[in-house]
Amino acid sequence: MCGIIGCVGRGDETLDTLVHGLAKLEYRGYDSAGVALATDTVDVCKKSGKIDDLRAALESRTLSGPVGIGHTRWSTHGPPTDENAHPHRDCRGEVAVVHNGIIENYQSLRDELASAGHEFRSDTDTEVVPHLIEDALADGANPETAVREAIARLEGSYAVAVVIAGVDAIFAARNDSPLVLGIDDGEEGTGDAPGGAYYLASDVPAFRDHTDRVVYLDDGEFARLSSRGWRVTTLDGEPVEKAVDTVDWDPEETGKSGYDHFMLKEIHEQPRALRQCLRGRVDELSGTVDLGDLGDLTPRAVQFVACGTSYHAAIYAAQLFEEAGIPAKAYLASEYASKTPPIGDALVIGVTQSGETADTLSALREARRRGARTLAVTNTVGSTAARECDHTLYIRAGPEIGVAATKTFASQLAALNLLSLSVTSVSDSRDVIAGLRELPGAVQEILDDSNAEAVAETYGDAGAYFFIGRGLHYPVALEGALKMKEITYKHAEGFAAGELKHGPLALVTENTPVFAVVTGDDEMARKTIGNVKEVEARDAPVVAVTDGQSDVERYADHVLRVPDTHRRIAAVVANVQLQLVAYHTAAQLDRSIDKPRNLAKSVTVE
Numbered sequence: 001m002c003g004i005i006g007c008v009g010r011g012d013e014t015l016d017t018l019v020h021g022l023a024k025l026e027y028r029g030y031d032s033a034g035v036a037l038a039t040d041t042v043d044v045c046k047k048s049g050k051i052d053d054l055r056a057a058l059e060s061r062t063l064s065g066p067v068g069i070g071h072t073r074w075s076t077h078g079p080p081t082d083e084n085a086h087p088h089r090d091c092r093g094e095v096a097v098v099h100n101g102i103i104e105n106y107q108s109l110r111d112e113l114a115s116a117g118h119e120f121r122s123d124t125d126t127e128v129v130p131h132l133i134e135d136a137l138a139d140g141a142n143p144e145t146a147v148r149e150a151i152a153r154l155e156g157s158y159a160v161a162v163v164i165a166g167v168d169a170i171f172a173a174r175n176d177s178p179l180v181l182g183i184d185d186g187e188e189g190t191g192d193a194p195g196g197a198y199y200l201a202s203d204v205p206a207f208r209d210h211t212d213r214v215v216y217l218d219d220g221e222f223a224r225l226s227s228r229g230w231r232v233t234t235l236d237g238e239p240v241e242k243a244v245d246t247v248d249w250d251p252e253e254t255g256k257s258g259y260d261h262f263m264l265k266e267i268h269e270q271p272r273a274l275r276q277c278l279r280g281r282v283d284e285l286s287g288t289v290d291l292g293d294l295g296d297l298t299p300r301a302v303q304f305v306a307c308g309t310s311y312h313a314a315i316y317a318a319q320l321f322e323e324a325g326i327p328a329k330a331y332l333a334s335e336y337a338s339k340t341p342p343i344g345d346a347l348v349i350g351v352t353q354s355g356e357t358a359d360t361l362s363a364l365r366e367a368r369r370r371g372a373r374t375l376a377v378t379n380t381v382g383s384t385a386a387r388e389c390d391h392t393l394y395i396r397a398g399p400e401i402g403v404a405a406t407k408t409f410a411s412q413l414a415a416l417n418l419l420s421l422s423v424t425s426v427s428d429s430r431d432v433i434a435g436l437r438e439l440p441g442a443v444q445e446i447l448d449d450s451n452a453e454a455v456a457e458t459y460g461d462a463g464a465y466f467f468i469g470r471g472l473h474y475p476v477a478l479e480g481a482l483k484m485k486e487i488t489y490k491h492a493e494g495f496a497a498g499e500l501k502h503g504p505l506a507l508v509t510e511n512t513p514v515f516a517v518v519t520g521d522d523e524m525a526r527k528t529i530g531n532v533k534e535v536e537a538r539d540a541p542v543v544a545v546t547d548g549q550s551d552v553e554r555y556a557d558h559v560l561r562v563p564d565t566h567r568r569i570a571a572v573v574a575n576v577q578l579q580l581v582a583y584h585t586a587a588q589l590d591r592s593i594d595k596p597r598n599l600a601k602s603v604t605v606e
C-alpha cells in the first residue's frame with residue numbers, strides 16, 4: 001500500500017532523508033514513487049517503477065528545500081504512470097500533496113473543480129486535494145486553514161501530507177489510514193523545540209534511523225510540523241494532547257543482516273521472535289500463563305476476524321477455543337459485516353500483524369458498533385487496532401519487512417496458544433506450556449537441518465502445488481499454499497485432507513506435488529495417510545511433513561522432518577518447513593521474494 005514520508009528541519013539533507021525513508025517503506029508494496037520539496041516554489045520529481053528509477057530521475061534535477069514530502073504509490077485509481085505518481089500539484093504548482101487511502105467522493109469533487117476551470121493531469125482520486133487547497137488559498141484562507149478546509153470535504157480513507165510554496169511546514173491529517181510523527185529533540189506535548197527535526201510517515205521504519213520518539217495520529221486529527229516544532233489538533237483546530245512514545249526496536253532490525261532476502265532473515269529469526277513472545281508470560285511449574293494487564297476476559301464465545309495469513313492463525317486459534325469448550329469461529333474480516341453473526345457475550349478478536357489492515361479494522365469496528373468487547377492480537381505497538389480495541393495482546397515478533405508473513409505467523413500461533421491457556425481451562429496445560437518452551441529450539445533444529453531446498457529443486461517446475469492437513473494442520477496447509485502462491489506466482493492450494501476426494505482430486509497428476517502435514521500417530525494422522533494413499537495412487541509425488549511417529553513416510557517421495565512435539569506445537573514447526581520450500585522455490589525462479597508483484601505488506605484499503 002502507499003507509503004508516506006515527510007520531514008522538516010533536516011536542512012540540506014531533506015531530499016536524502018525523504019528518499020531513504022521511501023526505501024524503508026518499499027516493503028509495503030508500490031509501483032511508483034515521488035518527492036516534493038518546498039521553498040518559495042514547490043519542486044516535484046516522480047517516476048513510475050522502483051525507487052532506483054526515482055533516484056535516476058533525481059540525478060538530472062536539483063531539488064532542494066528545508067521541507068519535503070515523499071510517496072510510494074500502490075495504484076488504485078489509474079495505472080502506474082509518471083503522471084499518476086504522487087505528489088500531485090494544483091494548477092499553479094504551489095501546493096503538493098501525497099495521499100494513502102481512497103477518496104470516495106473524488107468524482108463529484110473533480111467534476112466541480114473541473115467545471116470551475118481546474119485542470120487535472122492524472123487519473124487519481126488524490127489530485128482533487130491540491131486543487132481544493134488552491135481554491136481555499138485563492139479565497140484568502142491562510143495555508144493551514146486552506147488545508148483543513150480541503151480535508152474537511154473529503155469522504156473515505158486518507159492519510160494526507162501537504163507542502164505549500166513559501167511555507168516552512170508540513171500539514172497532515174488522517175482518517176482510516178496510518179500516520180505517525182517522528183520527533184527529534186521535541187519537548188513532550190509542547191511542540192516547542194527550535195532546531196529540531198520532525199518527520200511523518202505511514203510507518204516508523206521510514207524515520208527510525210533518525211529518532212525513536214513517535215506520536216501516533218488518530219482518526220480525525222490534524223498535524224502541523226515545522227522547524228519550530230509540532231502540533232496536533234482536531235480537524236476543527238481544537239488542540240489535542242498527544243503522548244510521545246518510544247519504539248523499542250533497533251534500526252538494525254530492519255536491515256537484511258547478510259541474508260539474501262528479508263523473508264529468509266525473518267524465517268531464521270523465528271526462534272528469537274518466539275522467545276520474545278513467550279518471555280515472562282509462562283510458568284512451567286504451575287502450568288499457568290500470565291498475560292499482564294490484558295484484564296479479565298473470560299469469554300463465553302469468541303469470534304475471530306482476520307485476513308490472509310492472520311486468518312489462518314485465527315482458524316488455528318478457533319480450534320483451540322472450541323477444544324476448550326468455548327464456541328469459537330474464525331471469519332474472514334472482509335466478510336464479517338455481511339455475515340452479522342450474533343454478538344451475545346462474544347469477545348471479538350482481531351488478529352492482525354500490522355494492526356492497520358482496513359478489512360480487519362472495519363470488522364472490529366462493526367463488532368464494537370454491535371456491542372462486542374474487542375481484543376487486538378497484533379505485532380505493532382501503537383497501531384490502529386491496538387489503539388481502538390478494548391484489549392491488546394502483542395505477539396512481539398519484531399519488525400517484519402518481507403511482504404510474506406513468516407515469523408509473525410509463528411508468533412501469532414504462540415500468542416494465541418497463550419491466550420487460550422490464560423482464558424480457558426486446558427486439561428494438559430502443563431504439556432502445552434512445556435511444548436511452547438521447547439518451540440524456539442524445535443524451530444532452530446529445522447532451520448539448522450532442513451532439506452527444503454532440495455525438495456524445492458526437485459519440484460521447481462511443477463504445474464501446481466497442493467497442501468493437505470487435518471485439524472490444526474488444516475490452517476498450516478492453507479498457509480503453506482498461500483506462501484507458495486504469493487512468492488512463486490505458481491498455482492498452489494491448501495485443502496482439508498478429507499476434502500481432496502470431494503473435488504480437488506481431479507486436479508492431481510504426476511506433475512502436482514502434494515505436501516501432506518502428518519504428525520503424531522492418532523486417528524487423525526491415520527485418516528490423512530489414507531488421503532495420501534489416494535494421491536499416491538494417482539501418481540502424484542508426495543512430500544510428507546512429519547515427525548516420524550506414523551508410517552506416512554512409506555507413501556512419500558520426500559520427507560521434511562520436524563521434531564516430535566506437542567500436537568499444538570507441531571503445526572508451528574511444520575509450517576517452518578513449508579515456508580522454506582516456498583522460499584527456495586521462489587529463489588530458484590528468481591522472483592521478487594520480498595516484494596511480490598501486486599501485493600502490499602499493509603493493506604489499508606477495503
Ligand code: M6R
Pocket residue numbers: 307308309310311351352353354355356357360403404405406482483486601602603
Ligand atoms: O497485517 P495483517 O496481519 O492484518 O495482514 C493481513 C494479510 O494481508 C497478511 O496476513 C497477508 O496475507 C500476508 N502478508 C501474506 O503473507
